[in-house]
Amino acid sequence: MFSKILIANRGEIALRVIRACRELGIQTAVVYSTADADAAYLKLADEAVCIGNAPPKESYLKMDRIIAAAEVADVQAIHPGYGFLSENAHFAEICRECKIEFIGPSPEAMARVGDKVACKRLAKKAKVPTVPGSEGEVENEKEALEIAREIGYPVIIKAAAGGGGRGMRVAHNDVSLQGGLRQAQAEAENAFKNSAVYIEKYVELGRHVEVQVLADRHGNAVHLWERDCSMQRRHQKLVEESPSPLLKAKTREALCAAAVRLVKAAEYTNAGTVEFLVDRDENFYLLEVNARIQVEHPVTELVTGIDLIKQQIRVAAGEKLPFKQEDIEQRGHAIECRINAEDPSRNFAPSPGVIDELRLPGGPGVRLDSHVYAGYRIPPNYDSMVGKLIVHRPTRAEAIATMRRALTEFHVAPTKTTIPLLLQIMDNQSFQNGEVDTGFIERVMLSK
Amino acid sequence: MDVALLEQIVSLMAAHDLNTVDVRDGDRRVILKRGIANAVVHAPQVVTARPAANPAPAAASEPSTTAPDESRYLRITSPMVGTFYASPKPGEKPFVTTGSVVNEDTDVCIIEAMKTFNNIKAECHGTIARVLVQDGQPVEFGTVLFLVNPS
Numbered sequence: 001m002f003s004k005i006l007i008a009n010r011g012e013i014a015l016r017v018i019r020a021c022r023e024l025g026i027q028t029a030v031v032y033s034t035a036d037a038d039a040a041y042l043k044l045a046d047e048a049v050c051i052g053n054a055p056p057k058e059s060y061l062k063m064d065r066i067i068a069a070a071e072v073a074d075v076q077a078i079h080p081g082y083g084f085l086s087e088n089a090h091f092a093e094i095c096r097e098c099k100i101e102f103i104g105p106s107p108e109a110m111a112r113v114g115d116k117v118a119c120k121r122l123a124k125k126a127k128v129p130t131v132p133g134s135e136g137e138v139e140n141e142k143e144a145l146e147i148a149r150e151i152g153y154p155v156i157i158k159a160a161a162g163g164g165g166r167g168m169r170v171a172h173n174d175v176s177l178q179g180g181l182r183q184a185q186a187e188a189e190n191a192f193k194n195s196a197v198y199i200e201k202y203v204e205l206g207r208h209v210e211v212q213v214l215a216d217r218h219g220n221a222v223h224l225w226e227r228d229c230s231m232q233r234r235h236q237k238l239v240e241e242s243p244s245p246l247l248k249a250k251t252r253e254a255l256c257a258a259a260v261r262l263v264k265a266a267e268y269t270n271a272g273t274v275e276f277l278v279d280r281d282e283n284f285y286l287l288e289v290n291a292r293i294q295v296e297h298p299v300t301e302l303v304t305g306i307d308l309i310k311q312q313i314r315v316a317a318g319e320k321l322p323f324k325q326e327d328i329e330q331r332g333h334a335i336e337c338r339i340n341a342e343d344p345s346r347n348f349a350p351s352p353g354v355i356d357e358l359r360l361p362g363g364p365g366v367r368l369d370s371h372v373y374a375g376y377r378i379p380p381n382y383d384s385m386v387g388k389l390i391v392h393r394p395t396r397a398e399a400i401a402t403m404r405r406a407l408t409e410f411h412v413a414p415t416k417t418t419i420p421l422l423l424q425i426m427d428n429q430s431f432q433n434g435e436v437d438t439g440f441i442e443r444v445m446l447s448k
Numbered sequence: 449m450d451v452a453l454l455e456q457i458v459s460l461m462a463a464h465d466l467n468t469v470d471v472r473d474g475d476r477r478v479i480l481k482r483g484i485a486n487a488v489v490h491a492p493q494v495v496t497a498r499p500a501a502n503p504a505p506a507a508a509s510e511p512s513t514t515a516p517d518e519s520r521y522l523r524i525t526s527p528m529v530g531t532f533y534a535s536p537k538p539g540e541k542p543f544v545t546t547g548s549v550v551n552e553d554t555d556v557c558i559i560e561a562m563k564t565f566n567n568i569k570a571e572c573h574g575t576i577a578r579v580l581v582q583d584g585q586p587v588e589f590g591t592v593l594f595l596v597n598p599s
Contacts, residue, residue: 098562
């Protein structure tokens, strides 16, 4: 087991890893930028090393300084958290070359699942369904029409080099396909200097259901069941829960088994998440694989009783998984709400600055993962998440009631947060019925 | 650490059924843990940790080493994380000492990171007033290395 680990991240996830290490008796060194110099969570580590100025490019993304910090602090391993360098295969490679254990998958496994084309090929081999679509770039209109008729409308045209919703067009028939193709290509050329587009089946009213997986270096791979993350705004998750409400047991089993097949085919180790899109008929399609620990991991921790960060550290230290698939149960229902320092009434304008007043929720079934406190100054340079509020109760209805109670106990001032929107979600009849999809929030709640 | 003191603490722990005692004395620290059945903790360990309350390792924070009247000095700070070396090679004279004249291009020290040795330039004009770090000391981004009397 490691005697000392460097945490190459910040905020709530840095605190989360520090907590796991403290319980395991592992010493910690944590990096920080000048913007985080006064953060109280730094004091919970044994050592803190300043690695640069506020902008991520000058600090949390600076591989050389992070490795130098690891050497200066004389650690055996680095935990990259999520975001930043956590899915950077090059960084994982450098760690290996410097004989520092990277707590995550190998650079090769990361590359295998990180590349969308390579991942799709692996999925086919592992008999994991993928979104039907063109094999690669669509060359011309004739090919586009053929593919669309083969997979069936509606389809979505996506920029190959793209992201962020740009260079995308949905088409419901041949005419809109032809127009959409030209528009998407033009937009892609403009935004990404690359007009290449591909076509996929468009799943309307789909649900985002992801599977937590964990694999050791001895060939053992298990799933820790699923999380439903359909409640999103602009592809950012707001609420996550487990189990996925209304999902049939048969679909759940198949989804989770598919995720394990995929990670085995990729020879993937450590923690990861396989994301699927589930349509109204409960067909599921692979979206992508996240080769890191995720923000919403506490949801899985609560329903399975397994500490995922500790397991990550153990796997990286070469230990075998201490459980088999049949030992992993889903008990009760857990819901997580991400608390962001944004004002939902002003189009989610960020609300950085000092938190003067803070009163935190508590009581039965409530878990709060947060690095903030009264007097904490939220730096403007990073994401706006100030904490995660997670509840765990025997049933979904009780979990919603507890979340509602906890949200009303949560007082933050003068910082604006997404708490009012989260309360609206908990009160929403369709949400309470479990009838949600990835377009729900934007369609129903924000269009008022 | 005084062994007699440790023995006293251990018997006090047993007598009062205490599980954990964490003793700090300056920059020395002893954590004693007893009889926790299933907790994954290591055997009693003696830890000479850097004081956990101060996030900046080794390099003294500015308030304690620079007196108020030293605010007129320019500061040469570390642009990287690594190990500070005062001389070009072990055994050689240091690049600079108190009183050395420096200009923009003067090499004032080496900071070693990941086996590469980086010559750090003064990037200012003046004379070295104080050397704040020791040869072989780990430094972080922003650690104040030298105070310079501007010319």
